Amino acid sequence: MVDSKQVYEKVQNCVDAIRKVTDFEPKVALILGSGLGNYADQIDIKCEVSYSDIPGFPVSTVPGHAGRFIFGYVGSVPVVCMKGRVHFYEGYDITDVVLPTRVMKGLGAQILFVTNAAGGLKYGFEAGDLMLITDHISVFVRNPLIGPNIDDFGTRFPDMSNVYDKELSDIIRQTALENNVPLKEGIYTQLTGPSFESPAEIRMLRTLGTDAVGMSTVVETITARHMGMRVCGISCISNLAAGMLPEPLSHEDVQKAADKVGPMFEKLVTECVKKF
Ligand code: HPA
Secondary structure, rough: OOOOHHHHHHHHHHHHHHHHHOOOOOEEEEEEEOOOOOOHHHHHEEEEEEHHOOOOOOOOOOOOOOEEEEEEEEEOEEOOOOOOOOHHHHHOHHHHHOOHHHHHHHHHOEEEEEEEEEEEEEOOOOOOOOOEEEEOOOOOOOOOOOOOOOOOOOOOOOOOOOOOOHHHHHHHHHHHHHOOOOOEEEEEEEEOOOOOHHHHHHHHHHHHHOEEEOOOOOOHHHHHHHHOOOOEEEEEEEEEOOOOOOOOOOOHHHHHHHHHHHHHHHHHHHHHHOOO
């Protein structure tokens, strides 16, 4: 049984630990997926806090997900940026996977901007495409809100009819146009991983309406919506999904492909955040 009181106190303890280091109040919380690893270069950094310095904070075991919070400004907008995140497949409790999202809200963030690397399913998508996330499918992962509801965070049965904020999504579309960044749109499905999907699973997901698949993001989004944060997101299509090309998938290839679009991805995220 999830101990909600313990979950709540852990979040508060993390917030308190960070508050001992900085009083920076972010407006936008950014979760950086593969391909945005160098995003910190775009930020006028005021303070950094390593996850390992925050008592109880989950620290990632995945190569390429080095972990720390970066506080600073994108244009004049105060942001907190997660360089590195933990995934459910690493073995963490789902409440730990979403703890950083709750901590960022606790520090003042009102908007959550999620990014990830994802496999593309939709015909016409190519590796290197960027996809605005317009909706998601969460049913293959454990819902992070399972357990007694934490009323201090939000309501028992949060509405999910407008998960990805229309106004923020319009800003992203407009900004992509202005900067000549081609932007696809679609529905993201989170699976647990860590194995990549089989071709049969990819066909199933496509039948269900999935355009891109990955191993993160949706649980953070649900948690953010529970707390009333506005959410927007972009996937970097790092590969076509299993079975769509003759070669097998590897984490290294996914990482390399995501890194290749990195500069365009960074430009788009920066120009969007400045308008939030
Ligand atoms: N499947 C799941 N997760 C992923 C993929 C994929 O093809 N690419 C990047 N993350």
